[in-house]
Amino acid sequence: MTKRYAVILAAGQGTRMKSKLYKVLHPVVGKPMVQHVINNLNAVNLDKLITIVGFGAEKVKEEIGDKSQFVIQEKQLGTGHAVLQAEELLKDAEGTTIVACGDTPLITGETFVKLFEHHEQSRASATILTANTPDPAGYGRVIRNAKNEVERIVEHKDATDEERLVNEINTGTYCFNNHELFTALQNITNDNAQGEYYLPDVIEVLRNESKKISAFVAADFEETLGINDRVALAQAERIMKKRLNEQHMRNGVAIIDPDQTYIGPDVIIEQDVTIYPGTIIKGKTTIKTDAIIGPNSELADCHIGEGTAVKQSVIHNSTVGSHVNIGPFAHIRPESVIGDHAKLGNFVEVKKTTLGDNSKVSHLSYIGDAEVGSNVNVGCGTITVNYDGKKKHLTTIEDNAFIGCNSNLIAPVTIGKGSYVAAGSTINKDVPDNALSIARARQSNKEDYVERIFNRKKD
Structure with missing residues (x-):
């Protein structure tokens, strides 16, 4: 030859x-x-x-x-x-x-x-x-x-x-x-x-x-087409995008609006995936069958498991399991691993975190530098306080734990298996297995306080 x-x-x-x-x-x-x-x-x-x-x-x-x-x-x-x-x-x-x-x-x-x-x-x-x-x-x-x-x-x-x-x-x-x-x-x-x-x-x-x-x-x-200026560069982008989208559609991917969908050349998408408009998928991303992506989502260098739904969310350099619900408006930052049947709801941010199977972080939470076990419920407004001004520290939440709303978990700290953290608590010590941890000021009601203040202002 x-x-x-x-x-x-x-x-x-x-x-x-x-x-x-x-x-x-x-x-x-x-x-x-x-x-x-x-x-x-x-x-x-x-x-x-x-x-x-x-x-x-x-x-x-x-x-x-x-x-x-x-x-x-x-x-x-x-x-x-x-x-x-x-x-x-x-x-x-x-x-x-x-x-x-x-x-x-x-x-x-x-x-x-x-x-x-x-x-x-x-x-x-x-x-x-x-x-x-x-x-x-x-x-x-x-x-x-x-x-x-x-x-x-x-x-x-x-x-x-x-x-x-x-x-x-x-x-x-x-x-x-x-x-x-x-x-x-x-x-x-x-x-x-x-x-x-x-x-x-x-x-x-x-x-x-x-x-x-x-x-x-x-x-x-x-x-x-030879590219000599920005106009030709945009033409090449349009042509290549159209070519790639058509290739995916011929392979069994449902792209609802190809003109409003951007898929990079190294992306692998299995058949029966549905992609809604406004979605950007780039890098070495893999999406398994029956996943639903978008609208208005951005995925880069990540793995999305079978049957997972990602709505109005951003995922970078992370692995997401099967039958996971993400979004709307969630942000999964690099080095995160999300287990099967998990949930990350609206305005949830995770970073360098492992979230176990069947665990939920449903809304308005930041979970960074954390290892979260299976069947964990993380309540609204929970924060893993991972940074002390110089170093990042690990938060561990073990299987079947329940974290109440508006809790601060000050790392390094471990929440034991099956334990409960009361809503509004700031936790800076390890919580034993099956314990209830309450770390908040005792409520005090001052009767007739508002009326007295109001009358004082009138005088």
Whole structure:
């Protein structure tokens, strides 16, 4: 089988983005666009991947990590010059090299596979991924001869008025015979309006040597969208969001209003999950069957169990069991584990807390740095007082305990099994198993007090 290599162009600063963040690191549905390119290229089963970096090289390397080898383009002298920087790593390699842009996150793995197959089956020296668009302004045009063969590519700024009428555009993605690519790169010049070495000029060099040039037309122009500014970034976000939502719906997920639902690329959702409008699901989130999410909920890097309902709530970096009721207006902060058949009601916040099976925190409570057992009832207004100004401390509430309303549990403290804490108590000592703990001032009624005060004010 033919060896396959890839060169990703990711050296540009992206000045039109008007941002301190380097262009290829701008996220599309929560993931840097260059990561989308790499992930989609994985469908091709590459033997080697090389990323050309320049501006922000260390940040780009940090994001990509060990998924790629890297070469630095010290001076930004054009796309042809950028590919030439990979010569030392590829010049002796036999096989096919794809050159892709780090700002084209919408090209699917399926399209990359078809491009490779077309190139190898046609035995071409170069194959251009092209697309047809009714508005080709700004794109390089693919110029064909009378036999419909690709003759050359001309950049928009260098094109004649007649050439600018051509609707077939160069997407900036190519497959090459590897040896012929690096040989041809030695023969391109910078005799153009920008004084740069254009990679498309390799096509003309190969053509002049009577080499076969092929083209593979993408099925959808939108897929080939290059992102150069914030407007294009928003377009890519819309396209990718629509693509992901449709994929989930085809897999059996009920998305009530796809236009108002945001699902990240790494999210896994089982069939018969229902998602209501205004919901954001991102990171490595997994949602099991029959769960109901939303409306207006945000989930990130969490696990949601079977049959669980999350309404108008936020959950981050946590695990939620099966048949749990959450919300409305609950906030589950990182490192929390919620057991099966539990309940977290309105205006409840938990942080770094384990809540056991069948336990309830129904409303208006803060439970932080706590281990709560099974079948525990936490009354309205309860607070685990976990911070002493310097350190966080653990509150332990054991199985079958009952915490009365408006209680303060001052950590570190343990509430024993089956024990009761009276409403309004401030607990700063451990409570034994099966005990009733009362920690509040004794009630005192002063009869006729209000009348006496009122008369005193009149005098």
